[in-house]
Amino acid sequence: MAFENFVVVVEERIALVTINRPQALNALSRAVLEELDEALDQIESSSGVDAVILTGEGKAFVAGADIAEMRGMSAEEGRAFGVLGSRVFRRIERFRIPVIAAVNGFALGGGCELAMACDIRIASDKAKFGQPEVGLGIIPGFSGTQRLPRIVGASKAKELIFTGDMIKADEALAIGLVSKVVPPEELLPACRALAAKIGKNASGAVAYAKAAVNRGLETDIETGMELEQNLFGLCFASADQKEGMGAFIEKRPASFVGK
Ligand code: CAA
Secondary structure (H helix, E strand, O other): OOOOEEEEEEEOOOEEEEEHHOOOOOOOOOOHHHHHHHHHHHHOOOOOOOEEEEEEOOOOOOOOHHHHHHHOOOHHHHHHHHHHHHHHHHHHHHOOOOOOEEOOOOOEEEHHHHHOOOOOOEEOOEHHHEEEOHHOOOOOOHHHHHHHHHHHOOHHHHHHHOOOOOEEHHHHHOOOOOEEEEHHHHHHHHHHHHHHHHHOOOOOHHHHHHHHHHHOOOHHHHHHHHHHHHHHHHOOHHHHHHHHHHHHHHOOOOOOOOO
């Protein structure tokens, strides 16, 4: 399927999803969010993808929700827009396949929120992060008030959200907002190498691990441990557990089938 605001290329079992609206610094309009949802449908229905890399065309990853579109919104429309963005980002967070954000440039407002919904964030040293919404008379609306404190802690999250300050990639690394910073030309190769490394493992086990970490962060530790134990048990019903352990004992590389 062809998209107006996205380019989706699947190569070597990795889906590279590029947000392609550089004239507006990849700002998230309703149409862009709806297309992102459709791109996820397309990837989900294909069995040949182990990981997704999400990046932006041009000098921005995403410079936020579309301010021109939001300008005239009523309270009801604003709420509905927040629900739409949060729903699509939640889908990324719960996507069975790992999603890596390749943050190539500005990741502001909804752009920082989009990166935070991804499993792992790698940034170019040109990237800048921030939640500048209060300077526009609004608050983060695609779950930034919820994810940022969970990732960097309440004090730093409040500082960033209350001031609207932009931070560079090295500070984002220091506060744990990204896991690695690389020169721009190394960004996609680094993300591809990471995706390929993940793709060599048992995909069902990776999916269970993602669910256990994410859901565990949203609940008390006892419930999280119970979930982990259940998913751990389910692994033993898979062909890949037999293969992974058999390969270890037989001293040969594992050949996983994804079941
Ligand atoms: N929405 C709509 N258009 C945007 C945009 C946005 N978030 N960000 C940039 N653009 C547009 C600009 O209006 C400009 O369009 P024109 O050429 O038609 O004038 C074009 O993209 C290029 O932008 P600039 O000329 O501003 O580029 P710059 O390099 O001088 O500045 C920038 C870059 C600092 C990122 C600046 O564009 C900027 O501050 N953008 C807005 C950032 C922002 O406030 N984001 C938060 C939005 S609110 C939000 O996201 C709510 C939420 O949580 C859901």
